[in-house]
Amino acid sequence: MFAYYLDLALRSLKRSPGLTALMVLAIGFGVAASMTSWSVFRAVSGDPIPWKSAQLFVPQIDNWGPNGRSADGDPPNAMDYTDATALMRDHRARLQSAMYQISPSVVPAEASKHPINVSGHAVFGEFFPMLDVPFLYGSGWSASDDANRAQVVVISSKLNEKLFGGTNSVGKSVNIERADYRVVGVLDNWNPQPRFYDVVNSGGFDSGTEDVFLPFQTAIQANIPNDGNTNCNAVPKEPGFAGLQHSECVWIAFMAELDDAAAVTTYRDYLQGYAREQQQAGRFAWAPNNRLRSLPEWLDNQHVVPSDTKVSLLVALGLLLVCLVNTIGLLLAKFLRRSSEIGVRRALGAPRSAIYAQFLTEAGIVGVAGGVLGLLLTCAGVASVGWVMPKDIASLARLDVSLLLLTLLVAVVATMLAGLYPTYRASRVQPAWQLKSN
Amino acid sequence: MQIKPVLVALKKHRLATLLIALEIALACAVLCNAVFMIASRLSAMQLVSGVDESSLGFIQLGGFDPKSAHDLNARVVAGLGAIPGVQAVRVINSVPFGPAAGAFGVTLDQAGKQFRGVPELYLGAPGTPEALGLKLVAGRMPGAEDYQTVLEGYLPANSNVLVTRVFAEHLWPGEDALGKTFWTGRNQFRVIGVVAQLSVQQYDEEGERGAQWTVFVPVQPGPQLAGTYLVRADPRELDRVMVDARTALAKIAPDAVVDHQQSDTLPALRTRFFQADRALTGMLVGVIVSLLGVTALGIVGLASFWVAQRRKQIGIRRAIGATRGDILRYFQTENFLIVTFGIALGMLLAFVLNALLMKFYELPHLPLYYLPLGAIALWVLGQLAVLGPALRAARVPPVVATRTA
Numbered sequence: 001m002f003a004y005y006l007d008l009a010l011r012s013l014k015r016s017p018g019l020t021a022l023m024v025l026a027i028g029f030g031v032a033a034s035m036t037s038w039s040v041f042r043a044v045s046g047d048p049i050p051w052k053s054a055q056l057f058v059p060q061i062d063n064w065g066p067n068g069r070s071a072d073g074d075p076p077n078a079m080d081y082t083d084a085t086a087l088m089r090d091h092r093a094r095l096q097s098a099m100y101q102i103s104p105s106v107v108p109a110e111a112s113k114h115p116i117n118v119s120g121h122a123v124f125g126e127f128f129p130m131l132d133v134p135f136l137y138g139s140g141w142s143a144s145d146d147a148n149r150a151q152v153v154v155i156s157s158k159l160n161e162k163l164f165g166g167t168n169s170v171g172k173s174v175n176i177e178r179a180d181y182r183v184v185g186v187l188d189n190w191n192p193q194p195r196f197y198d199v200v201n202s203g204g205f206d207s208g209t210e211d212v213f214l215p216f217q218t219a220i221q222a223n224i225p226n227d228g229n230t231n232c233n234a235v236p237k238e239p240g241f242a243g244l245q246h247s248e249c250v251w252i253a254f255m256a257e258l259d260d261a262a263a264v265t266t267y268r269d270y271l272q273g274y275a276r277e278q279q280q281a282g283r284f285a286w287a288p289n290n291r292l293r294s295l296p297e298w299l300d301n302q303h304v305v306p307s308d309t310k311v312s313l314l315v316a317l318g319l320l321l322v323c324l325v326n327t328i329g330l331l332l333a334k335f336l337r338r339s340s341e342i343g344v345r346r347a348l349g350a351p352r353s354a355i356y357a358q359f360l361t362e363a364g365i366v367g368v369a370g371g372v373l374g375l376l377l378t379c380a381g382v383a384s385v386g387w388v389m390p391k392d393i394a395s396l397a398r399l400d401v402s403l404l405l406l407t408l409l410v411a412v413v414a415t416m417l418a419g420l421y422p423t424y425r426a427s428r429v430q431p432a433w434q435l436k437s438n
Numbered sequence: 439m440q441i442k443p444v445l446v447a448l449k450k451h452r453l454a455t456l457l458i459a460l461e462i463a464l465a466c467a468v469l470c471n472a473v474f475m476i477a478s479r480l481s482a483m484q485l486v487s488g489v490d491e492s493s494l495g496f497i498q499l500g501g502f503d504p505k506s507a508h509d510l511n512a513r514v515v516a517g518l519g520a521i522p523g524v525q526a527v528r529v530i531n532s533v534p535f536g537p538a539a540g541a542f543g544v545t546l547d548q549a550g551k552q553f554r555g556v557p558e559l560y561l562g563a564p565g566t567p568e569a570l571g572l573k574l575v576a577g578r579m580p581g582a583e584d585y586q587t588v589l590e591g592y593l594p595a596n597s598n599v600l601v602t603r604v605f606a607e608h609l610w611p612g613e614d615a616l617g618k619t620f621w622t623g624r625n626q627f628r629v630i631g632v633v634a635q636l637s638v639q640q641y642d643e644e645g646e647r648g649a650q651w652t653v654f655v656p657v658q659p660g661p662q663l664a665g666t667y668l669v670r671a672d673p674r675e676l677d678r679v680m681v682d683a684r685t686a687l688a689k690i691a692p693d694a695v696v697d698h699q700q701s702d703t704l705p706a707l708r709t710r711f712f713q714a715d716r717a718l719t720g721m722l723v724g725v726i727v728s729l730l731g732v733t734a735l736g737i738v739g740l741a742s743f744w745v746a747q748r749r750k751q752i753g754i755r756r757a758i759g760a761t762r763g764d765i766l767r768y769f770q771t772e773n774f775l776i777v778t779f780g781i782a783l784g785m786l787l788a789f790v791l792n793a794l795l796m797k798f799y800e801l802p803h804l805p806l807y808y809l810p811l812g813a814i815a816l817w818v819l820g821q822l823a824v825l826g827p828a829l830r831a832a833r834v835p836p837v838v839a840t841r842t843a
């Protein structure tokens with residue numbers, strides 16, 4: 001029976017090829033335009049670490065007091081050395097790391113090659129398991145390496161390629177700022193966008209890769225200065241990098257992993273207690289004003305994703321909606337005229353269910369054809385995104401298969417629903433009356 | 439034209455009418471908001487840098503030994519200066535649309551209590567403001583004695599600086615900035631001149647720093663300022679000069695690596711800086727065109743359908759005396775009514791949408807004049823779309839009335 005309905009549907013659609021093409025095009029373009037823009041906008045507003053972002057938290061401690069707060073009363077968006085090291089020493093989260101941006105020079109082993117400037121971060125060993133950083137060779141370093149200020153380094157696969165020709169370099173030595181460091185790990189391709197662990201310095205997106213990761217205290221001891229933002233509310237009393245460490249200037253990013261609501265509450269209480277201690281010790285002359293934001297909240301708070309981008313996402317969805325409504329309207333107009341045809345079939349003995357089956361088939365064909373066209377156009381659209389978008393954004397844009405399937409489903413279901421109503425109306429009417437009225 | 443019979447006829451097609459009206463309403467809401475966003479992108483892209491962009495290029499070198507900074511600077515300035523067409527080479531820390539090079543929090547007092555935001559500092563060697571083409575509006579340009587050698591850190595302890603008019607107004611609203619002082623950490627700045635404009639390196643609209651929050655600090659190049667150069671040439675020769683410069687650097691500074699990403703003409707850096715804005719604008723224009731296209735197609739489809747359906751009625755009307763114009767106007771009126779209904783709904787929707795966006799995304803208020811503009815656009819679109827089917831309807835001959843369906 002289905003084959004027969006298919007045949008009927010095709011005949012009916014052929015009778016008004018213009019209108020059919022219009023409906024198919026409307027769905028196809030709607031799906032393609034909204035999905036292409038969705039894939040681009042999602043690329044820039046996406047969650048960089050979706051499986052874990054709810055467990056990652058960024059604490060902020062108010063070490064500046066009321067004068068240093070932002071308009072909405074937020075404390076500084078980074079930490080000073082005193083607070084960052086205190087939080088690391090207390091170690092109240094399961095995993096945590098303070099970090100700061102560095103830009104040391106690496107001297108290749110061969111004398112003929114010039115030193116190269118690389119960028120990276122000084123972090124604690126827990127940084128790697130906390131962020132599920134993938135390793136090609138080796139691994140991160142241990143807590144004792146952190147404590148002993150070991151001369152170890154984790155390098156990117158790119159730097160490994162440059163210095164060691166891509167071979168397993170674990171155990172080999174790299175000269176950084178005229179000191180030797182032992183390679184303990186080589187990262188697999190890892191360049192999360194946005195660079196969520198230190199958005200204050202990367203502005204969120206940074207097409208460059210991070211090539212070296214040194215133990216925090218080792219880098220401090222080796223006097224490798226902060227290459228990222230430094231914000232001060234008062235003049236450091238001593239000059240240089242040491243002076244920065246003894247000042248209230250903020251320049252350190254911090255991230256902690258808290259696995260459940262209880263851990264979050266405990267950590268919040270801990271921060272509160274810490275700030276109160278500082279108040280009692282006379283360092284803070286104000287009540288605790290901490291923040292503890294989850295990673296998605298933090299990215300939002302730091303405006304990592306421009307609000308225009310998010311709105312564009314809605315605009316793209318609006319377009320899909322318009323296309324669907326449009327198709328439904330056209331289908332309605334087409335089907336509502338078919339009551340006489342329905343009357344004939346009913347008079348010849350077709351039950352209502354058969355009428356439904358026939359019209360749903362017809363509507364379904366339009367939906368599927370539009371969906372397939374949309375699929376093809378979306379593929380073409382996403383493939384050509386690189387022509388109009390900046391490289392670092394275009395490379396992030398990829399098709400979200402599950403979402404695309406959902407859209408197709410929505411398109412087909414919407415057209416079938418559009419077919420349902422006129423059929424319902426037509427099949428309510430007495431067949432004899434419909435035949436007569438013609 | 440009587441509206442009543444049109445309304446009665448529409449009542450018979452309530453659902454289809456409602457859907458088209460809904461489509462127009464959605465289109466209206468999306469259109470108004472999208473056009474508003476495009477307008478705000480375009481105005482953002484008008485950012486005035488305050489320098490002679492078309493004459494300027496920027497060179498960034500890396501990987502050299504800081505100890506050889508003096509020597510490198512001397513070699514590069516002399517070497518690039520020898521390229522035919524180069525008018526000036528100056529050591530500078532960065533340029534507008536160049537890499538972020540120095541943002542410093544400033545205070546009005548030495549104790550650091552009166553915090554006044556985080557402007558960007560431009561550091562440049564003698565002759566830099568002139569090479570940039572900065573326009574002085576008050577005070578004087580730095581003289582030879584103002585360019586100090588930095589002994590420690592990044593800045594001289596006391597410098598005579600230039601600030602932009604906007605930043606001066608921010609620091610001392612309504613006052614004359616000349617001679618006033620401000621501080622960043624232990625370093626003191628005294629304003630000797632106010633320039634019309636000098637934009638920050640990487641302007642972030644959503645940040646707290648204004649686009650013109652900049653300070654020019656005159657310094658002598660040295661280890662704290664090396665490897666980054668401003669090149670000035672005739673606009674017509676700039677592209678060639680920059681290509682020549684990059685080739686020449688291999689010989690002039692074999693010990694340094696040219697950062698090809700950042701070393702470019704200012705127009706190129708500007709283009710790159712606004713790439714995302716342009717892409718977003720393009721995308722939105724695409725969305726709007728598709729939107730209007732689909733809406734027009736919907737109207738054409740439905741109108742054609744109704745014309746085909748009403749051939750006999752049209753024939754009858756023609757037979758009893760209606761002119762072609764009457765038939766044409768009938769369909770035009772019908773379309774006008776549907777679109778008007780849609781627009782009324784759409785304006786409400788646009789406003790609600792904007793209110794929601796404002797609430798969740800801190801977007802500015804949709805100016806009210808966008809609503810009538812959107813309405814006019816949709817009216818015109820509707821009339822254009824219905825014209826074809828309506829003309830076809832007008833051509834239906836009266837004789838149709840005499841035929842059976």
